[in-house]
Amino acid sequence: MAKKTYLQALNEAMRLEMERDADVFIIGEDVGKFGGCFGVTQGLFDKFGSERVIDTPITESAIVGAAVGSAVSGLRPVAELMFVDFIGCALDQLFNQGAKMRYMFGGKAKVPMTLRMPQGAGVCAAAQHSQSLEAWFMHIPGIKVAIPSTPYDAKGLLISAIREDNPVIFLEHKMLYGVEGEVPDESYTIPLGKADVKREGADVTVVATSRMVHSALEAAETLAASGISVEVVDPRSLQPLDSDTIVESVKKTHALVVAHEAVGFAGPGAEIIAQVAEKALDYLDAPVKRVAAPFCPVPFSPPLEQAFIPGADAIVAAVKSLR
Amino acid sequence: MKSPDKKVLLSMFGTMHKIRAFETACQEFFAAGKIPGFVHLYLGEEAVATGACATLRKTDMITSTHRGHGHCLAKGGDLKFMMAEIFGRKTGYCKGKGGSMHIADVHIGILGANGIVGGGGPLAAGAALSSKYRKSDTVTVCFFGDGASNQGTTQEALNLASAWKLPLVFINENNGYGISCPQSKSMAITDIADRASAYDMPGVVVDGNDVLAVYEAVSEAVNRARQGKGPSLLECKTYRWRGHFEGDPTVYRPESELKEWMAKDPIPRFAKKLLDSKQATQAELDAIVGGVKKEVEEAVAFAESSPYPELADLLEDVYA
Numbered sequence: 223m224a225k226k227t228y229l230q231a232l233n234e235a236m237r238l239e240m241e242r243d244a245d246v247f248i249i250g251e252d253v254g255k256f257g258g259c260f261g262v263t264q265g266l267f268d269k270f271g272s273e274r275v276i277d278t279p280i281t282e283s284a285i286v287g288a289a290v291g292s293a294v295s296g297l298r299p300v301a302e303l304m305f306v307d308f309i310g311c312a313l314d315q316l317f318n319q320g321a322k323m324r325y326m327f328g329g330k331a332k333v334p335m336t337l338r339m340p341q342g343a344g345v346c347a348a349a350q351h352s353q354s355l356e357a358w359f360m361h362i363p364g365i366k367v368a369i370p371s372t373p374y375d376a377k378g379l380l381i382s383a384i385r386e387d388n389p390v391i392f393l394e395h396k397m398l399y400g401v402e403g404e405v406p407d408e409s410y411t412i413p414l415g416k417a418d419v420k421r422e423g424a425d426v427t428v429v430a431t432s433r434m435v436h437s438a439l440e441a442a443e444t445l446a447a448s449g450i451s452v453e454v455v456d457p458r459s460l461q462p463l464d465s466d467t468i469v470e471s472v473k474k475t476h477a478l479v480v481a482h483e484a485v486g487f488a489g490p491g492a493e494i495i496a497q498v499a500e501k502a503l504d505y506l507d508a509p510v511k512r513v514a515a516p517f518c519p520v521p522f523s524p525p526l527e528q529a530f531i532p533g534a535d536a537i538v539a540a541v542k543s544l545r
Numbered sequence: 546m547k548s549p550d551k552k553v554l555l556s557m558f559g560t561m562h563k564i565r566a567f568e569t570a571c572q573e574f575f576a577a578g579k580i581p582g583f584v585h586l587y588l589g590e591e592a593v594a595t596g597a598c599a600t601l602r603k604t605d606m607i608t609s610t611h612r613g614h615g616h617c618l619a620k621g622g623d624l625k626f627m628m629a630e631i632f633g634r635k636t637g638y639c640k641g642k643g644g645s646m647h648i649a650d651v652h653i654g655i656l657g658a659n660g661i662v663g664g665g666g667p668l669a670a671g672a673a674l675s676s677k678y679r680k681s682d683t684v685t686v687c688f689f690g691d692g693a694s695n696q697g698t699t700q701e702a703l704n705l706a707s708a709w710k711l712p713l714v715f716i717n718e719n720n721g722y723g724i725s726c727p728q729s730k731s732m733a734i735t736d737i738a739d740r741a742s743a744y745d746m747p748g749v750v751v752d753g754n755d756v757l758a759v760y761e762a763v764s765e766a767v768n769r770a771r772q773g774k775g776p777s778l779l780e781c782k783t784y785r786w787r788g789h790f791e792g793d794p795t796v797y798r799p800e801s802e803l804k805e806w807m808a809k810d811p812i813p814r815f816a817k818k819l820l821d822s823k824q825a826t827q828a829e830l831d832a833i834v835g836g837v838k839k840e841v842e843e844a845v846a847f848a849e850s851s852p853y854p855e856l857a858d859l860l861e862d863v864y865a
């Protein structure tokens with residue numbers, strides 16, 4: 223195995239799937255020669271040419287719509303929006319069209335498309351380029367939502383997403399692109415809907431997503447020094463959500479903290495906590511805690527942005543407050 | 546059309562220089578690591594915002610773009626508050642919450658830069674609707690790029706303005722690229738102004754590096770809008786000197802193209818016109834350049850000496 227970045231892992235997943243299946247193609251703004259806004263499609267244009275790595279005008283609605291339309295007519299598009307924030311320009315094509323086609327058409331159509339979008343704060347890109355919107359997508363029946371935290375997961379999940387016969391929203395974190403990890407060269411899949419226990423522990427379950435998985439691991443390390451054993455669970459996909467793994471962990475630790483970078487109110491954590499409340503309330507020895515962004519747009523100024531992003535400290539404090 | 550008087554001419558010369566000096570300072574301080582986030586500079590395109598906004602009143606409104614410093618300066622934005630915002634300071638226009646891409650001053654009709662390409666069109670239609678609704682003769686100018694012209698929102702706004710005869714002037718800043726994508730790959734037409742005919746409004750191609758040409762074309766469109774005769778679409782052909790954002794290596798365009806356009810620098814071109822026609826002396830122009838330089842230096846000093854927002858500010862201003 224070799225060390226690769228999250229970005230390289232994603233790039234490799236697309237390359238492998240494009241080699242394997244001639245129906246897979248890439249569509250988005252500046253994804254060609256330029257290599258994508260963050261460089262994720264770098265090199266694919268040179269390898270596969272302009273027919274399979276398609277630069278579009280600035281036209282998010284048509285990018286998503288063209289992905290839906292080409293998918294329902296037999297192709298397997300991997301569309302990219304430069305920032306998840308731009309989904310606002312394209313929502314109808316996603317949620318009224320792509321997400322519902324199969325159901326509305328009585329199960330007689332399929333929409334095998336992947337929509338990749340980077341999320342998250344951390345580069346002072348301000349309110350329209352920094353959001354974490356996973357909860358929006360979780361709320362739409364008909365689409366799946368993947369949200370990898372490591373290079374290994376990024377590759378395996380993206381390959382699964384591309385092979386999936388439903389629309390998959392694939393949420394990357396722009397602060398993770400440079401993160402390195404072990405990634406096999408060969409193709410492999412990680413099923414959507416299978417959580418991963420990133421660290422085993424006995425005292426508290428921390429369910430974290432995306433960049434917050436790294437903060438949770440850092441917090442777990444800090445807490446271990448004070449004798450608190452933290453189990454870190456990464457759902458890896460939010461729809462389907464592997465509540466079994468989460469519930470199992472809570473039954474063992476009897477305490478739950480949920481950590482995500484999306485704002486707390488009606489955020490993804492609300493669903494995770496509701497699932498635990500329904501399935502394992504009696505096992506909880508303490509109230510549940512949420513570590514999330516405050517309920518405001520993402521601010522520009524560096525000190526405010528840093529205060530906005532929930533970090534390892536907040537997780538440590540939340541865990542300690544349970545005891 | 547009568548040509549602008551000396552006061553207007555010199556003011557436009559000053560504005561172009563102000564934008565040039567302001568953007569050059571941004572370039573420098575971004576490189577020095579003092580400006581966080583993204584900055585999209587307006588260097589090379591100064592004549593468009595300058596000529597356009599010189600036709601406007603304080604009560605008129607504009608919608609701007611991610612490349613918005615020039616529009617804001619030309620519409621009368623305060624350099625200090627702008628620079629402080631770009632530096633992320635509490636004294637900035639948006640208290641440090643918006644940054645370069647969200648500078649606004651609604652009290653002088655600057656309805657905001659915009660991080661969403663194509664975000665401005667419908668907003669501009671709404672502002673123009675507001676003028677019409679209140680039976681005011683104010684006009685709105687919508688600045689947008691060649692890339693933005695392909696967004697559905699832009700086309701929807703053009704149609705709305707046309708169907709409702711709104712007092713709205715669409716000013717397309719065609720600098721040939723949307724990030725790495727050349728115009729030839731994002732649309733089949735050469736002149737974006739051609740799209741005006743689909744909306745039954747005047748469509749005019751303008752030399753965007755000639756401030757007087759911009760001034761004249763926009764004056765006519767603004768007068769038309771003020772008189773209730775409806776919207777226009779002006780396409781100002783220009784070029785951005787810098788990369789899409791600071792840090793963009795611009796591998797997608799040939800160096801020769803940049804050189805060609807730099808030779809069409811709108812500022813010396815205008816200075817020469819002023820001098821040749823004896824509408825200004827070199828001493829007058831030098832004094833303006835010196836004054837503007839000082840203003841920019843003061844803005845930088847103000848920004849650098851201003852505090853960052855406090856953490857307690859985080860949850861302020863989410864709601865009215």
Ligand SMILES: Cc1ncc(C[n+]2csc(CCOP(=O)(O)OP(=O)(O)O)c2C)c(N)n1
Binds near residue numbers: 304612660689693
């Ligand atoms: C909805 C949306 N899509 C994509 C982007 C990313 N983006 C920012 S500026 C830009 C290019 C804009 O091109 P143009 O409208 O020609 O303006 P220019 O940068 O040339 O001034 C792109 C694609 C964005 N900010 N918003």
Ligand SMILES: [Mg+2]
Binds near residue numbers: 690718719721723724
């Ligand atoms: Mg452009």
